[in-house]
Amino acid sequence: MATIELSPDYGFVVAVAIVSCILVFFFGSKVTSYRKIAQVPLPFLYADARECEEDHKKLIFNCYQRIHQNTLEGFTMYMIMLLLAGLEYPVASASLGGVWCLGRCFYYYGYSSGHPNSRLLGAFGHIGEFGLLGIAGKLAYDLIASRP
Template sequence: MSTIVLSPEYGYTVAVAVASTVLVSFFGYRVARVRALAKVPLPFMYADAAEVKEDYQKHIFNCYQRIHQNTLEGFSSYLVTLMFAGLQYPIPSAVLGGIWILGRIFYYRGYSTGNPEDRSKGAFGRIGDLGLLGLTGKMAFDLITSGI
C-alpha cells in the first residue's frame, strides 16, 4: 500500500476549490433574489416566453437562472479536474482554477445585463477548464506509464 503525501502548495488548490464553491453559491443566491423580484414561483425553472415579452424583469430572471445552471453544468468536471491535477501540479492547477473563476465572473457580468451575447466576455475561462483537463490527463498518463 502506498501513501499519498500532499505538498503544502496543495493548499492553494483547495483554496481555489473553496472560492469556486462560494461563487456558485453566490450565483444561486442571486437567482433566488431575482426570482422574488420577477415573481417567478417555484418550482418553475424559467419564466415562459409569453411572460418574458410582457415583463423585462422575467427576462432578467431567465438570464440569472441560465448563469447559475450553465455554471452548475460544468462545475463537477471542473472541480474533479482541479482537485486531481492539483495533487501533482498544485500551483498551475490553482492558477487555472483562478482563470476559471475569473471567466465565470465575466460571464456573469455579461449575461446579467440582459443581453445573452455579452456572456462571451467570460469565454476565456475555458482556458482554465481545458488546462485542468490536460493536466489531469497528463497525470493519469504518467501514473499508468510509471509502472511499465
C-alpha cells in the same frame, strides 16, 4: 496501501476550490432573490418567452437562472480536474482554476446585463477547464507510465 503526500502548495488548490464553491453559492443566491422580484413561482425554472417580452424582470431572472445552471453543468468535472491535477501540479492547477473563476465572473457580468450574448465576455474561462483536463490527463499518463 498507497499514500499521497501533498505539497504545501496544494493549499492554493484548496483555496481556489473554496472560491469556486462561493461563486456557485452566490449565483444560486441571485436566482433565489431575483425569483421574488420577477415573481416567477416555484417549481418553474424559467419564465416563458411571452412573459419575458412583457416583463424585463423575468428576462433578467432567466439570465440569472441560466448563469447558475450553466455553471452547475460543468462544475463537477471542473472540480474533479482541479483537485486531481493539483495533486501533482498544484500551482498550475490553482492558476487555471483562478482563470475559470475569473471567466465565470465575466460570464456572470455579461449575462446578467440582460443581453445573453454578452456572456461571451467570460469565454476565456474555458482555458482553465481545458488546461485542467490536460494536466489531469498528463497525471494519468505519468501514473500509468510509472507502473513497474
